[in-house]
Amino acid sequence: MSDLIANTRPGDNAQPLTISEISQLLKRSVEDRFGFVRLRGELSGVKRAASGHLYCCLKDEGAVLDGVMWKGGAQRLAFRPEDGLEVIATGKLTTYPGRSKYQIVIEGLELAGEGALLALLEKTRARLAAEGLFAPERKRRLPFLPQVIGVVTSPTGAVIRDILHRLADRFPSHVLVWPVLVQGQGAAEQVAAAVRGFSALAPGGPVPRPDVVIVARGGGSIEDLWSFNEEIVVRAIAECTIPVISAVGHETDTTLADFAADRRAPTPTAAAEMAVPVRADLAFTLADLASRQRRAVYRPVELGRE
Incomplete structure (x- = not known):
């Protein structure tokens, strides 16, 4: 029966922890060690919730990291995040005990260089062009x-x-x-x-x-x-x-x-x-037209006199 029931022995330094306790220890360790990080990766699974929060993943060829950006930060973004964009994310790492996962709480999001900016520009251009916003038949003549x-x-x-x-x-x-x-x-x-x-x-x-x-x-x-x-x-x-x-x-x-x-x-x-x-x-053109008009009026008179 000694192998069936866990017993605490005197001097034992491996006391069993609850799941919540170990989760809190992990959370403190991760947040203390990675209180501020800058990560470069490709956006994937970008989703803006009804609450205004932004959820996404940052990935490279070897790993994937979940990310969240709260409503206030998402509203201040200078660009519209889309899947496939390479970005620099600034924030802090934390854990999510409910799923035994870690994630980055993003405070700032920037495009990773001019190449990423041009890629975003082309994505936006193609999307709006597909809606017909740039169609030649929409163009109007200037007054x-x-x-x-x-x-x-x-x-x-x-x-x-x-x-x-x-x-x-x-x-x-x-x-x-x-x-x-x-x-x-x-x-x-x-x-x-x-x-x-x-x-x-x-x-x-x-x-x-x-x-x-x-x-x-x-x-x-x-x-x-x-x-x-x-x-x-x-x-x-x-x-x-x-x-x-x-x-x-x-x-x-x-x-x-x-x-x-x-x-x-x-x-x-x-x-x-x-x-x-x-x-x-315009004044010269009007004066020329007026002169031509006078000549047109006087020509029959001159012909009659001849």
Whole structure:
């Protein structure tokens, strides 16, 4: 019977622990040892719960690690996590006693280099293109001579000055500027809200409704221009009821906003040139037409005199 019943012997230092006790010991050991870690891996099984929490796995060729990001952190992410993206996750390791597993509680999530950023860009482009947001038949013609021009950009940068100067040189126009951030946290939401705000203006209301909208920003790196690749901005431009000119970055820069807009301008100055004709050229054309009209009227008279 001595082999059937566990007995505690005097001086025994291997006292049996409960499952909860060993789980708590493991939890403290893991959290003390790995209180802060940065892990590189590929996202898999990304799922955003109704509560707002983000659940995923980080994996490489040899192992898989579960991860969770609480609602507050998930809302502050600068990109939309998708399966297959290579990321750098910052957080702390902890254990989940209910399933005898360990996981990382993610506090920050970043793309692992420009290659991962370009991969995310291509995934988003393909997905939105499949919805028809970039289809050529959606593109509208720009008005020949807009009376009111709406500009979505930063009110303090060189971009708005370049646009205003170019418009003044070509054809002085009524310009409405909707000030927004064009880079960093919250920029995409502000740009999308501005485009939708212009689109929602009623004709003949207290605030004149633009005939064309220019979304503009100066040049920069792919990270600097990333707000104009965000889905919220692309959808706002595609759904805008006013023709939109995208003028983001320099001539070699391309964003998803360019695909969604009715026209893409290589620079903000070029966008102003697209928006209005040259007033002097119009005046010359009108004077030439008036001269031709006078000649057409007088020619029968002259023939009659002859």
